Amino acid sequence: MANAHNEHAEGSHGSVKSYAIGFVLSVILTLIPFGLVMYPTLPKDMTVLIVVAFAVIQIVVHLYYFLHLDRSPEQRENVSAFLFTGLVIALLVGLSLWIMFSIHTSMMAK
Known part of the structure; x- marks a missing residue:
């Protein structure tokens, strides 16, 4: 029984290389928006859009490299x-x- 658990756990874990790639990508995807916010060179609207885009990309990186969610049949x-x-x-x-917006609008009309 312990062997079955270990075999399942070993099959789902990534390699050190996979974790290292995920970590480096996460750091890069954090530092770029941080730099854009700390040293504003773009308009605020563009900066917000870039920060949100990098956040979504970082979510995907975390799901793939750390949580191992991919398109494989085992992960479906x-x-x-x-x-x-x-x-x-x-x-x-x-x-x-x-x-809440609807209630606020209704309350303000009276």
Whole structure:
């Protein structure tokens, strides 16, 4: 029984090279937006757009290199669960904001 657990755990872990690549990419994807914010050379709207884009790219890097979510058949259930969770969170936050805006608009009209 212990061997089955170890075999499963070994199959899902990445190599040192994979973790090193993920770490270097994460550092780069953090330093570039940090530099743009600390030394503003672009308009604020462009800086915000770049920071958000780098954040999304960094999420993908973390999912791939550290959480090992990819398109392999073994990971299909995990990716589906992750996407469903993201959808539920987006709906919960989006609809809550919509309700609060609607209530605010209704209250201010009177």
